Amino acid sequence: LDYVWGYTIVNDASARDFQFLTSQWMAGKIFETAAPVGPYIADRQEIPDPHSLELRTFVNGKQMQRGNTKTFIFDVRNLVSYLSGLMTLSPGDLIATGTPPGVGLGMKPPVFMNPGDVCRVEIDGLGSMESPVKEA
Numbered sequence: 001l002d003y004v005w006g007y008t009i010v011n012d013a014s015a016r017d018f019q020f021l022t023s024q025w026m027a028g029k030i031f032e033t034a035a036p037v038g039p040y041i042a043d044r045q046e047i048p049d050p051h052s053l054e055l056r057t058f059v060n061g062k063q064m065q066r067g068n069t070k071t072f073i074f075d076v077r078n079l080v081s082y083l084s085g086l087m088t089l090s091p092g093d094l095i096a097t098g099t100p101p102g103v104g105l106g107m108k109p110p111v112f113m114n115p116g117d118v119c120r121v122e123i124d125g126l127g128s129m130e131s132p133v134k135e136a
Contacts, residue, residue, distance in 0.1 A: 003089075007126060012035055042126055051072065051076070054124045055100055057121050059118070076097065113133045119132075
């Protein structure tokens with residue numbers, strides 16, 4: 001964790017219609033406004049344990065996701081170590097760590113966001129961020 005400068009919110013949104021055009025998930029992650037970040041970066045002294053933060057996602061005020069960073073499949077230490085073995089990590093690089101349970105695609109029936117919806121992400125100690133959903 002000595003190599004981590006700070007923590008922030010990343011809304012790892014997916015454009016499922018683009019994602020399903022191919023067998024690769026990346027097509028749904030590379031649109032111009034993908035992955036909004038913010039509203040600020042908390043330095044690591046402000047977040048002494050990145051593995052104990054509650055996080056929540058709301059769509060139009062309805063809670064869709066709730067989780068805790070303690071349930072990460074790979075913790076921050078492992079992610080930094082693993083990725084630094086694959087590529088050169090430089091100051092300013094951002095690593096998105098994953099998402100809590102409650103992804104709309106996995107619901108029965110699936111739930112998708114639509115133009116006009118507002119997605120709000122909250123993480124304890126990092127604040128909250130709202131993102132409007134617009135036509136792709």
